[in-house]
Amino acid sequence: MESRNIRLAVIPGDGIGTEVVTEGLKVLEAVGTKIEPTHYDLGAARYHRTGETLPDSVLQELRGYDAILLGAVGDPSVPPGILERDLLLRLRFEFDHYVNLRPVKLFPGVETPLADTTAEDIDMIVVREGTEGLYAGTGGAMRRGTPHEIATQESLNTAHGVERVVRYAFDKAQSRPRKKLTLVHKTNVLTFAGDLWQRTVNRVAEEYPEVSTDYCHIDAASMFFVTQPGRFDVVVTDNLFGDIITDLGAAIAGGIGLAASGNINPERTAPSMFEPVHGSAPDIAGQGKADPTATILSVAMLLDHLGLSAEAAKVEQAVADDIVERLTGWTGRTTSQIGDDITARVSG
Amino acid sequence: MESRNIRLAVIPGDGIGTEVVTEGLKVLEAVGTKIEPTHYDLGAARYHRTGETLPDSVLQELRGYDAILLGAVGDPSVPPGILERDLLLRLRFEFDHYVNLRPVKLFPGVETPLADTTAEDIDMIVVREGTEGLYAGTGGAMRRGTPHEIATQESLNTAHGVERVVRYAFDKAQSRPRKKLTLVHKTNVLTFAGDLWQRTVNRVAEEYPEVSTDYCHIDAASMFFVTQPGRFDVVVTDNLFGDIITDLGAAIAGGIGLAASGNINPERTAPSMFEPVHGSAPDIAGQGKADPTATILSVAMLLDHLGLSAEAAKVEQAVADDIVERLTGWTGRTTSQIGDDITARVSG
Ligand SMILES: CC(C)[C@H](C(=O)O)[C@@H](O)C(=O)O
Ligand SMILES: CC(C)[C@H](C(=O)O)[C@@H](O)C(=O)O
Numbered sequence: 001m002e003s004r005n006i007r008l009a010v011i012p013g014d015g016i017g018t019e020v021v022t023e024g025l026k027v028l029e030a031v032g033t034k035i036e037p038t039h040y041d042l043g044a045a046r047y048h049r050t051g052e053t054l055p056d057s058v059l060q061e062l063r064g065y066d067a068i069l070l071g072a073v074g075d076p077s078v079p080p081g082i083l084e085r086d087l088l089l090r091l092r093f094e095f096d097h098y099v100n101l102r103p104v105k106l107f108p109g110v111e112t113p114l115a116d117t118t119a120e121d122i123d124m125i126v127v128r129e130g131t132e133g134l135y136a137g138t139g140g141a142m143r144r145g146t147p148h149e150i151a152t153q154e155s156l157n158t159a160h161g162v163e164r165v166v167r168y169a170f171d172k173a174q175s176r177p178r179k180k181l182t183l184v185h186k187t188n189v190l191t192f193a194g195d196l197w198q199r200t201v202n203r204v205a206e207e208y209p210e211v212s213t214d215y216c217h218i219d220a221a222s223m224f225f226v227t228q229p230g231r232f233d234v235v236v237t238d239n240l241f242g243d244i245i246t247d248l249g250a251a252i253a254g255g256i257g258l259a260a261s262g263n264i265n266p267e268r269t270a271p272s273m274f275e276p277v278h279g280s281a282p283d284i285a286g287q288g289k290a291d292p293t294a295t296i297l298s299v300a301m302l303l304d305h306l307g308l309s310a311e312a313a314k315v316e317q318a319v320a321d322d323i324v325e326r327l328t329g330w331t332g333r334t335t336s337q338i339g340d341d342i343t344a345r346v347s348g
Numbered sequence: 349m350e351s352r353n354i355r356l357a358v359i360p361g362d363g364i365g366t367e368v369v370t371e372g373l374k375v376l377e378a379v380g381t382k383i384e385p386t387h388y389d390l391g392a393a394r395y396h397r398t399g400e401t402l403p404d405s406v407l408q409e410l411r412g413y414d415a416i417l418l419g420a421v422g423d424p425s426v427p428p429g430i431l432e433r434d435l436l437l438r439l440r441f442e443f444d445h446y447v448n449l450r451p452v453k454l455f456p457g458v459e460t461p462l463a464d465t466t467a468e469d470i471d472m473i474v475v476r477e478g479t480e481g482l483y484a485g486t487g488g489a490m491r492r493g494t495p496h497e498i499a500t501q502e503s504l505n506t507a508h509g510v511e512r513v514v515r516y517a518f519d520k521a522q523s524r525p526r527k528k529l530t531l532v533h534k535t536n537v538l539t540f541a542g543d544l545w546q547r548t549v550n551r552v553a554e555e556y557p558e559v560s561t562d563y564c565h566i567d568a569a570s571m572f573f574v575t576q577p578g579r580f581d582v583v584v585t586d587n588l589f590g591d592i593i594t595d596l597g598a599a600i601a602g603g604i605g606l607a608a609s610g611n612i613n614p615e616r617t618a619p620s621m622f623e624p625v626h627g628s629a630p631d632i633a634g635q636g637k638a639d640p641t642a643t644i645l646s647v648a649m650l651l652d653h654l655g656l657s658a659e660a661a662k663v664e665q666a667v668a669d670d671i672v673e674r675l676t677g678w679t680g681r682t683t684s685q686i687g688d689d690i691t692a693r694v695s696g
Contacts, residue, residue, distance in 0.1 A: 074536075081536040089537070113574050115463040139503070139540045145547070149507035151540040155487070159497035186588070188422075188429040189437070192487045192499040199493070219595035226461050226574060226599040240534070244592060247567035251574040 005036040006306060009065040009271065013043040014083070015280030016290035016335075017071025023292035023339025024069060024299045027318075030347040031311045033303065038065075042087055044075035053086035059094060067302050068273040071295065072280035085137065092130050095270035097263035098161065099168050100130035100242060101301070102277065104229075104249030107258070107320055109327040114226065114252055122253050124232040125176075127169040128242025130263055132161040133193075135239040157193045157238070162200045168266055169236035170204055173211045180233035181205075181213045184221045184241055197238070221245060225252055250277050257291030258323075260298040262305060272305050274298040288334035293319060296342055318345035353384040354654060357413040357619065361391040362431070363628025364638035364683075365419025371640035371687025372417060372647045375666075378695040379659045381651065386413075390435055392423035401434035407442060415650050416621040419643065420628035433485065440478050443618035445611035446509065447516050448478035448590060449649070450625065452577075452597030455606070455668055457675040462574065462600055470601050472580040473524075475517040476590025478611055480509040481541075483587040505541045505586070510548045516614055517584035518552055521559045528581035529553075529561045532569045532589055545586070569593060573600055598625050605639030608646040610653060620653050622646040636682035641667060644690055666693035 010025065012018040028035055040058065047053055062068060068091070073083045091097070106112055106122035132155075139153035173181040183201045187194030198215065205213050216224065218241045224231055225248050237245060250259035259277035276294030284290060296319055303312035322342050333341070358373065360366040376383055388406065395401055410416060416439070421431045439445070454460055454470035480503075487501035521529040531549045535542030546563065553561050564572065566589045572579055573596050585593060598607035607625035624642030632638060644667055651660035670690050681689070 081539050081542075084536040085539070113463055113465075114461050116461075134503070135537055137537075137539070139538075141540045141544065143507075144543075147507050147511075149544060151505045151544040153503040153505075153538045153541050155482070155501040155503075157499045157501075159491075159495050163495075186591075188432040189483055189485075189588075189591075190487075190501045191429050191433070191485075192489045193501050194429075195492075196489065196497060196499040219591050222570065222592050222596040223599040223604065226596065227603070240537075243534075243537075243567050244570050248570040248574065248596070251571040255575070256571065 005034040007064070007066045008035055008037045009062050009068045010037045010039045011042050011068060011070045012039065013071040013073040013280060014045075014075045015072055015282045015285035017043070017073065017280050019285070019288065019290050019335045020276060020292040020295040021069060021071040023335060023342075024295040026339050026343045027296050027315060027346055028299050028303075030343045031303070031314055033308060033311055043073050044078050044083060047078055047083065053083060054090050059090075062091070063095070063270055065271045067271050067306060069299065069302060070273055070275040072276065072278060074280045076282055089135060089137075091273060092263050095263075095273065096265050096267075097130045097273060098165050099262075099264040099266055100128035100239075101262040101264055102126045102128060102242070102246040102249065103260065104246065104253050106253045107323045109324040110254035110258065112252055112254055114229070117229065117252075121230040124229070124235060124249070125172060126235045126237065126242060126246050126249060127165060127172060128237060128246060129161065129165045129239050131239075132157055133239035155190070155193055155238075155240075157196050159196065159200070162196055163204065166197075166200050166204050166236055169234055170208045170211055173234040174208055176233060178233040179211045181211050182221075182232055182235050183213065183215045184218055184235055184237040184245060185215070186218050186241070187215070188217065193238070201236070218245070222248060225249060246277060256294065258293050258297065260294050260301055262298065262301040264305065272302075274302040274305075288336065290335045292335050292339050293323075293342075296339070314346050318342050321345055353382040354415070355413045356383055356385045357410050357416045358385045358387045359390050359416060359418045360387065361419040361421040361628060362393075362423045363420055363630045363633040365391070365421065365628050367633070367636065367638050367683045368624060368640040368643040369417060369419040371683060371690075372643040374687050374691045375644050375663060375694055376647050376651075378691045379651070379662055381656060381659055391421050392426050392431060395426055395431065401431060402438050407438075410439070411443070411618055413619045415619050415654060417647065417650060418621055418623040420624065420626060422628045424630055437483060437485075439621060440611050443611075443621065444613050444615075445478045445621060446513050447610075447612040447614055448476035448587075449610040449612055450474045450476060450590070450594040450597065451608065452594065452601050454601045455671045457672040458602035458606065460600055460602055462577070465577065465600075469578040472577070472583060472597070473520060474583045474585065474590060474594050474597060475513060475520060476585060476594060477509065477513045477587050479587075480505055481587035503538070503541055503586075503588075505544050507544065507548070510544055511552065512614075514545075514548050514552050514584055517582055518556045518559055521582040522556055524581060526581040527559045529559050530569075530580055530583050531561065531563045532566055532583055532585040532593060533563070534566050534589070535563070536565065541586070549584070566593070570596060573597060594625060604642065606641050606645065608642050608649055610646065610649040612653065620650075622650040622653075636684065638683045640683050640687050641671075641690075644687070662694050666690050669693055
């Protein structure tokens with residue numbers, strides 16, 4: 001039986017986004033998927049041309065795809081926060097990407113900034129909540145610009161929102177050899193939200209007797225990421241703590257050039273979106289200097305999400321092999337050379 | 349002229365707090381200060397005995413001291429958050445400790461978990477706001493324990509609160525050779541608070557033409573602490589980001605056993621409070637295993653705050669010398685042996 005083509009919306013975005021997405025698509029085509037990509041020019045250029053970040057009509061159209069591949073958004077010419085909130089975060093919220101899945105895995109051969117640390121020590125997955133917390137955007141300012149200004153931000157957490165991501169994290173932990181789940185929060189200060197998270201983890205834990213759970217404050221967790229990364233298997237945490245800890249995770253696992261992510265809607269009521277953790281890096285844009293590996297690993301997550309696990313494994317293996325090659329001093333490749341080399345491996 | 353004695357309130361607290369404070373006091377006495385310490389038994393034991401964390405009468409009494417030395421608070425027998433909020437955070441708030449000063453400095457000879465990093469690469473000071481932000485404690489829960497629960501936390505930021513800590517940070521930067529100040533925040537998501545912080549830094553910067561300023565998102569900063577710590581000189585940030593980044597700072601600078609802090613009231617309308625960054629570590633309490641160095645370095649900050657800069661320098665030097673000694677394999681000392689050795693150096 002012929003399976004239908006995968007309908008993929010591609011949002012290259014800004015800066016190096018375009019460059020890395022090109023390589024991601026190369027690999028995706030080479031791995032033998034029937035894929036039908038449609039490009040969307042959302043990002044700084046469109047914003048300047050039309051004032052639009054994400055028109056409602058485009059949002060509706062995007063809803064019809066099987067998945068979204070995103071490069072990066074953000075440009076110094078646009079006031080900070082506009083593209084981030086009105087495009088990237090809006091997609092995460094509208095498509096209910098409540099699981100932001102971010103593996104923190106040191107590939108053999110990759111240099112970590114941590115001394116005495118090997119690939120066995122860093123192999124965890126962070127399940128970051130993607131639709132609540134301080135990212136809700138609520139808050140405000142009063143008497144702005146005066147000596148009496150006050151500015152507030154609100155963290156909104158719901159039983160519904162916390163429970164579904166905690167359940168996802170338990171499932172993930174259950175499927176891994178170590179079966180360990182760590183809640184990262186700051187329950188001693190953020191007592192209302194912390195209480196909700198901790199109670200939810202305790203309650204859901206009863207349904208997963210094989211999974212061992214523990215708890216770590218975000219400050220201590222940041223320390224342990226550096227001093228004892230091996231203590232983490234699956235980490236579940238809120239939107240902001242997840243943001244921080246996954247950049248730290250990227251750093252210890254060899255850098256932002258390798259960090260992949262999936263913004264997942266597990267119920268598939270809307271397309272999930274895959275993107276490298278890195279930003280648009282305007283300083284190196286257009287120079288062929290960006291490492292497309294994070295995007296290619298995000299493509300592997302995309303394949304996995306669409307049920308193409310053999311293809312996903314093939315892409316991951318190709319990246320792993322390419323990385324080992326880098327060890328032997330094979331550096332200085334351009335963005336597209338790296339993409340070509342990995343493409344050759346998946347087609348071979 | 350005889351100067352009057354320094355009146356010092358001592359709060360050993362819980363767990364290893366008592367052990368490390370004993371050593372801090374030894375050093376303080378040996379360095380030749382006229383010090384008159386009074387102990388306060390605040391912490392878990394008193395809470396269990398009387399239900400009190402910080403009675404108003406004690407708070408009033410504490411107000412009369414020149415400074416406070418605190419060990420650590422927190423014990424598993426007390427529900428999480430109680431001692432932290434009603435004792436530690438209450439002291440910071442009531443005594444308007446709006447500057448939480450946390451040096452991140454790698455002493456020569458100390459092992460850092462970062463590869464290829466030496467003492468020159470890690471020498472910064474984090475100026476953490478201490479009285480606002482998400483630590484305000486505002487927020488609440490509705491329909492608690494039901495599937496419709498919502499829990500909120502609020503970050504409160506005022507022009508008054510932000511400006512005073514930013515000014516302090518600029519002064520600090522101005523006094524250091526590199527004269528560089530980095531604001532760490534998350535302006536692209538926490539737009540209201542971020543806008544207040546960024547505008548305040550921009551405005552105050554005009555009064556400090558010699559200080560160069562830059563900005564870093566908290567997620568990127570966490571990464572750079574590990575990959576390029578040398579890019580930071582003085583960091584100014586809010587209460588929660590400061591909490592996270594200073595634990596990470598402690599990790600890269602050789603661990604929590606060496607991280608000192610001062611909760612400063614720069615206007616001296618109430619006593620400042622000095623404490624190691626580490627917690628009460630109930631798992632190793634009472635075994636002589638705790639490293640008192642962080643407390644001894646906090647004592648140096650206390651001396652400096654009281655204008656005894658020669659004594660402060662002497663204590664810091666004694667610690668630096670002791671640390672170099674550790675290099676030669678001199679490990680396995682107990683808490684009080686380390687305290688004795690450093691004491692011998694300052695008296696010698
Ligand atoms: C660009 C920014 C809004 C975003 C976030 O904070 O989630 C980014 O840092 C990320 O981690 O994907
Ligand atoms: C104990 C806790 C409330 C405290 C904080 O969050 O400020 C601690 O982590 C610190 O950094 O001093």
